[in-house]
Amino acid sequence: MHYPLRAILRRNKAGKTASINSDRLPAHIAIVMDGNGRWAKRRGLPRTAGHQAGMEALKRVVRAAAELGIKVLTVYAFSTENWRRPQNEVEFLMRLPSEYLKTELAELKSKNIQLRLAGELEELPPHTREAVKKALSETAANTGMILNFALNYGSRAELVQAVRKIAAMVAEGRIKPDDIEEKTVESFLYTAGLPDPDLFIRPGGETRLSNFLLWQSAYSELWFPKIYWPDFNRHHLLEAIATYQNRDRRYGGIRL
Ligand code: IPE
Ligand code: IPE
Ligand code: MG
DSSP states (O other), X not given: OOOOHHHHOOOOTTSOOOOOOGGGOOSEEEEEOOOHHHHHHHTTOOHHHHHHHHHHHHHHHHHHHHHHTOSEEEEXXXXXXXGGSOHHHHHHHHHHHHHHHHHHHHHHHHTTXXXXXXXXXXXXXXXXXXXXXXXXXXXXXXXSOXXXXXXXXXXXXXXXXXXXXXXXXXXXXXXXXXXXXXXXXXXXXXXXXXXXXXXXXXXXXXXXXXXXXXXXXXXXXXXXXXXXXXXXXXXXXXXHHHHHHXXXXXXXXXXX
16 A cells, blocks of 8 residues: 655754655665664663563654655664673563564554564564464465565674575585576575665765675665654655765766
8 A cells, every 4th residue: 555755754953845656665674783782772761661662653654764764674673792791681682572563463464464474583582482483384475565674683694694504505516606597696685586776865964884785785875863763653664765865876887
């Protein structure tokens, strides 16, 4: 279901309206949902309150992206390095997917959104794994926006598992080393079949990739808004798209 853009083009706090061209939307937007802890700290709240507020931001942004007609939205929810955090924080974070799905799965289904997972499912605690598996299977036939959850995701781990699978095929004599092309590698990434992200957004103040989509973001346009993720709303999404539409993507070539 696509709503007219006018309906979501409202004025932001500064009174400015981001004007975007609906014919040149990024097909794939990737977001590092960062800054939850600092958002909470600034308010004198525990870090977990920041994660809870971050989940509300996710609900808003999923709605806005689907209404806009974005084809793929990938959100970085938990990295392979985030296991290093204190146990209580990890446990809290591992409860969020099922909490999110408990309230949102019906809406995802009604909006024809397909859920995908980027990351190692089998390493997740059973309750998280089961909730995710159920949502994956219940939305598998949906043909609308793809909501790609990067959960227990690390780009290097993703590349290592891809290399292992390709090496096994070579060892079994199914392909020759010379047959390995970029598309071979891509077919073993969690994002197989998806377009590369056009727009890569990281709120929170850090201007680094933190092991997110290193291969896929080779030519993504990067945008680092100076806000924490829990404050992110549809206006920021529109601003990101407007910024993206003003970029000159050359892919190594030159504009003639
Ligand atoms: C992002 O917020 C959520 C996860 C990494 C799971 P952070 O928890 O990293 O928040 P900051 O960066 O400490 O503010
Ligand atoms: C990246 O944020 C991971 C997620 C938002 C899920 P981090 O907070 O883990 O990244 P660093 O540690 O600042 O690089
Ligand atoms: Mg962080």
